[in-house]
Amino acid sequence: MRKISYREALREALRExxxxxxxxxxxxxxxxxxxxxxxxxxxxxxxxxxxxRVRDTPISENAIIGVAVGAAITGMRPVAEIMFGDxxxxxxxxxxxxxxxxxxxFGGQAKVPLVIRTPFGGGVNIAAHHSQSLxxxxxxxxxxxxxxxxxxxxxxxxxxxxxxxxxxxxxCEHKLLYHVEGEVPEEDYIIPFGVADIKREGEDVTxxxxxxxxxxxxxxxxxxxxxxVSVEVVDPRTLTPLDKKAIINSxxxxxxxxxxxxxxxxxxxxxxxxAIVAEEAIDYLDAPIKRVAEPDTPIPFSPPLEQYVIPNExxxxxxxxxxx
Amino acid sequence: MTLTANLTKNKLVEMYKMMVxxxxxxxxxxxxxxxxxxxxxxxxxxxxxxxxxxxxxxxRKDDYITSTHRGHxxxxxxxxxxxxxxxxxxxxxxxxxxxxxxxxxxxxxxxxMLGATAVVGAGIPIAAGAALSIKLRKTGQVVACFFGxxxxxxxxxxxxxxxAAIWQLPVIFVCENNLYAMGTRQSIAMKIENIADRATAYGxxxxxxxxxxVLAVYEAxxxxxxxxxxxxxxxxxECKTYRHRGHSRVDPAxxxxxxxxxxxxxxxxxxxxxxxxxxxxxxxxxxxQRIEEEVSTEIEEAxxxxxxxxxxxxxxxxxxxxx
Numbered sequence: 322m323r324k325i326s327y328r329e330a331l332r333e334a335l336r337e338x339x340x341x342x343x344x345x346x347x348x349x350x351x352x353x354x355x356x357x358x359x360x361x362x363x364x365x366x367x368x369x370x371x372x373x374r375v376r377d378t379p380i381s382e383n384a385i386i387g388v389a390v391g392a393a394i395t396g397m398r399p400v401a402e403i404m405f406g407d408x409x410x411x412x413x414x415x416x417x418x419x420x421x422x423x424x425x426x427f428g429g430q431a432k433v434p435l436v437i438r439t440p441f442g443g444g445v446n447i448a449a450h451h452s453q454s455l456x457x458x459x460x461x462x463x464x465x466x467x468x469x470x471x472x473x474x475x476x477x478x479x480x481x482x483x484x485x486x487x488x489x490x491x492x493c494e495h496k497l498l499y500h501v502e503g504e505v506p507e508e509d510y511i512i513p514f515g516v517a518d519i520k521r522e523g524e525d526v527t528x529x530x531x532x533x534x535x536x537x538x539x540x541x542x543x544x545x546x547x548x549x550v551s552v553e554v555v556d557p558r559t560l561t562p563l564d565k566k567a568i569i570n571s572x573x574x575x576x577x578x579x580x581x582x583x584x585x586x587x588x589x590x591x592x593x594x595x596a597i598v599a600e601e602a603i604d605y606l607d608a609p610i611k612r613v614a615e616p617d618t619p620i621p622f623s624p625p626l627e628q629y630v631i632p633n634e635x636x637x638x639x640x641x642x643x644x645x
Numbered sequence: 646m647t648l649t650a651n652l653t654k655n656k657l658v659e660m661y662k663m664m665v666x667x668x669x670x671x672x673x674x675x676x677x678x679x680x681x682x683x684x685x686x687x688x689x690x691x692x693x694x695x696x697x698x699x700x701x702x703x704x705r706k707d708d709y710i711t712s713t714h715r716g717h718x719x720x721x722x723x724x725x726x727x728x729x730x731x732x733x734x735x736x737x738x739x740x741x742x743x744x745x746x747x748x749x750x751x752x753x754x755x756x757x758m759l760g761a762t763a764v765v766g767a768g769i770p771i772a773a774g775a776a777l778s779i780k781l782r783k784t785g786q787v788v789a790c791f792f793g794x795x796x797x798x799x800x801x802x803x804x805x806x807x808x809a810a811i812w813q814l815p816v817i818f819v820c821e822n823n824l825y826a827m828g829t830r831q832s833i834a835m836k837i838e839n840i841a842d843r844a845t846a847y848g849x850x851x852x853x854x855x856x857x858x859v860l861a862v863y864e865a866x867x868x869x870x871x872x873x874x875x876x877x878x879x880x881x882x883e884c885k886t887y888r889h890r891g892h893s894r895v896d897p898a899x900x901x902x903x904x905x906x907x908x909x910x911x912x913x914x915x916x917x918x919x920x921x922x923x924x925x926x927x928x929x930x931x932x933x934q935r936i937e938e939e940v941s942t943e944i945e946e947a948x949x950x951x952x953x954x955x956x957x958x959x960x961x962x963x964x965x966x967x968x
Contacts, residue, residue: 346781373781379811384770384804391774394759395709397781399774414801418764419771427752427760428742429965463966487968 330473334480349402353377382411406441421464452620471535473503478512515562523553541637576607586614608644690718692889695914697722699862711768716761728947766799776814795826813878841883856884
């Protein structure tokens with residue numbers, strides 16, 4: 322099968338969905354013909370679809386999402402880009418109070434088919450305003466879906482599902498994944514939300530990880546394989562809805578859980594996963610649950626500082642060894 | 646107040662009736678609230694009827710509006726069924742939002758009423774988005790976006806109007822300046838007297854109208870709507886008006902000087918139109934009386950309908966989160 326990058330996979334998903342449905346349009350800062358997106362995901366799309374459907378906006382995050390909400394409830398399928406995940410804070414009213422709540426408040430009258438693409442995560446030394454992982458914020462808002470693709474294949478299939486769906490989706494990308502290549506079929510496919518993917522099968526311990534951490538978990542699994550430990554890596558692919566069944570089934574098999582995420586530990590993604598397993602599968606656990614996450618700090622700038630806070634494969638190996 | 650030549654007698658009477666309907670509806674809501682029958686809070690539109698009616702009379706049926714926490718008047722003026730508005734205010738299953746929204750979140754997508762948001766100013770970019778949707782779908786509709794003087798100090802006002810202006814979107818921004826953002830006088834919250842002046846900053850027309858003169862509001866709105874439909878972009882219309890009651894249910898509005906309240910009550914928009922219609926013999930006292938009776942009957946029926954309607958089943962709280 323051909324290999325393309327995560328960035329190309331996202332672009333293909335956008336291009337195919339825009340060709341498929343004239344209601345799909347893109348808006349965001351510098352996504353158009355002059356720049357093609359800060360991470361070049363939308364590069365070339367304005368040339369094909371025109372400036373109306375690949376719409377450069379002023380630097381007005383709250384209005385980008387507000388305008389997208391207004392378009393979504395009146396028949397369009399906007400895909401908004403927020404240049405950095407941290408900047409969703411500027412749009413939080415429109416995301417959390419409007420996009421997420423309109424359908425419910427209006428008794429089911431509104432549909433909000435809105436996708437908000439944004440890159441989270443650190444590792445590129447751009448400090449605290451451009452590096453945080455905030456997936457858990459959005460998991461905490463009923464009415465939103467949260468997608469966390471870790472591979473080009475998942476990125477394309479999930480983005481197409483997000484665009485075709487009828488709910489607001491926070492589509493979390495990761496800056497370090499844009500160049501990562503992987504197998505992506507030429508033919509049309511979608512990945513339904515709420516279906517986890519077992520990225521590696523194993524017997525001794527379940528590692529649940531998302532985005533960049535999936536790759537680090539896979540590296541940890543390779544390291545431990547040499548030491549005779551068999552690691553299963555479960556990638557939920559969407560955090561809302563969350564495929565609890567896949568996580569619990571894996572824990573039933575392995576009897577051990579290490580939850581890994583790049584967000585900070587307190588009230589974060591790993592907290593939710595650990596709580597679900599503790600609540601629904603504690604009888605299958607042979608060891609305490611371990612969590613690998615960031616310490617509760619903003620993301621620092623200097624490379625040694627940043628590398629210290631972002632979980633790596635060594636931290637995952639260490640956590641696994643503590644419960645094996 | 647002069648009567649405009651381009652309004653038929655029927656249209657004038659309709660507008661008058663609609664204003665009376667909103668007034669009597671709100672007074673009924675207040676009465677029910679006093680009897681402890683309305684859960685939560687209420688923000689009454691009493692005194693501002695000329696704005697909703699003037700603007701909505703300039704719209705087509707398929708045009709959109711967005712509304713606010715003080716939104717009963719907007720949806721009634723856009724053509725909502727008052728029995729379903731009342732049922733929603735009382736938290737009943739037969740309400741527009743099946744009891745999930747209440748007084749501050751009434752919506753009726755079938756009549757282009759895209760809902761009321763209770764985050765001050767949040768509807769401004771949403772209205773711009775609906776207008777962008779219209780422009781992309783080429784349907785020739787227009788959006789009227791209602792908000793207050795308080796909302797004009799939000800970032801959404803700047804971001805949303807700027808975006809509507811640069812993209813020349815078919816939306817009219819209707820600022821109902823009732824002089825107070827909750828209890829904060831306009832002069833405490835901004836350095837200017839006319840909010841419409843801010844339009845200059847976005848390169849769009851800004852118009853100040855007497856918001857208690859329904860015909861002045863209508864004319865300004867019609868001109869802005871026609872401009873929007875000609876694809877010439879948005880207009881900011883500031884309607885100077887006054888709420889007859891406090892901000893919400895618990896507010897006796899003691900921060901407003903008595904003379905100010907009296908002066909505005911003397912400019913009651915319904916009274917003004919009524920006098921005008923009588924003077925120009927468009928309506929007689931008898932006809933006015935009949936209109937009030939008709940409206941009262943309709944409101945009594947709406948109350949009966951709402952009171953007899955069931956509450957939603959508790960577990961319906963879990964529905965409608967996702968499509």
